[in-house]
Amino acid sequence: MMIIAVIVTHNRLALLQEAVTAISKQAYAPSQLIVVNNGSTDGTKDWLSAQPSLQVITQENQGASGGFYTGIKAAYEQGADWVWVMDDDTIAQSDTLASLVRSIHEMQRVHPNDALGFLVSKAVFTDGHPHWMNLPEVHRVQGAIPFNRFDQQGILVARSASFVSLLVSRQAIAACGYPIREFFIWADDIEYTTRITRAGFLGGYVPDSLVVHKTKTNYSADIFSAQPGEAQKHFYGIRNNLYCRRLWKGEMSFWSALLKQIVVIPFRIVKKRKDHRWLFLLINWRATLSAMTFRPAKPL
Secondary structure (H helix, E strand, C coil): CCEEEEEEECCCHHHHHHHHHHHHCCCCCCCEEEEEEECCCCCHHHHHHCCCCCEEEEECCCHHHHHHHHHHHHHHHCCCCEEEEEECCEEECCCHHHHHHHHHHHHHHHCCCCCEEEEEEEEECCCCCECHHHCCECCCEECCEECCCCHHHCCEEECECCCCCEEEEHHHHHHHCCCCHHHCCCCHHHHHHHHHHHCCCEEEEEEEEEEEECCCCCCCCCCCCCCHHHHHHHHHHHHHHHHHHHHHHCHHHHHHHHHHHHHHHHHHHHHHCCCCHHHHHHHHHHHHHHHHHCCCCCCC
16 A cells, blocks of 8 residues: 655744654655645755655645645655645654554455545644644534444544545545645635545544644634734635535525625624724625635646
């Protein structure tokens, strides 16, 4: 089984170094590690050039979405059976990949006819609590399969998941293509993994496979408490989520959600935010208007 790991990085050299070291200490070692350098200006490029064991792809900053597009595409074209993707602030444990691989074998043993699309690790914050940003989407029934089909193997069936320690199968990539790079950041992982499960592949959540997601705080995207420096991320998040709404639920649902975003959400921003209200009002309206015409290229 050929597994290629992919890390996407931008201006976080210290965390990247820790993430790379964690990959090098895996009990089940990936065949190759690809680092996609999204135009870092903090010394990352120089450090990467001195790491002969890494495959480095340097490009202009295309956001996490563009980075994962590039990395997954490169791994697929090099013949990977599975591609293991993560951010540069994702720190794997020594058995993280081994637990995912064991889960592949267990799922195939119990139900050999299932088409496996992805498996995702449990992401925790530095204090050990589950990370709010990386909770997989688990439904009672996924297609005709209950969420607990593999409970004896310690695996839950998942509809979608984040790019924080996500293992994607070659078959899923061949059928579903790559992430939408035009998303830039946020919702790219949810769209991609949902695309995979909607195509009939199984997703699996493996709690025994653990990573630490070293963000500054344990948070999920929330426009009502976001800091000013996160405003542009919320632009992409709002626009991209509205695009997904249109894609999955059709035009009527899209325009209904868009109207709510224009009329209702601003009142909530004014009511709930204690500061920077005008900044986030403008971001919300800009993103909503942008969603009306946002038509990214087909992902295949």
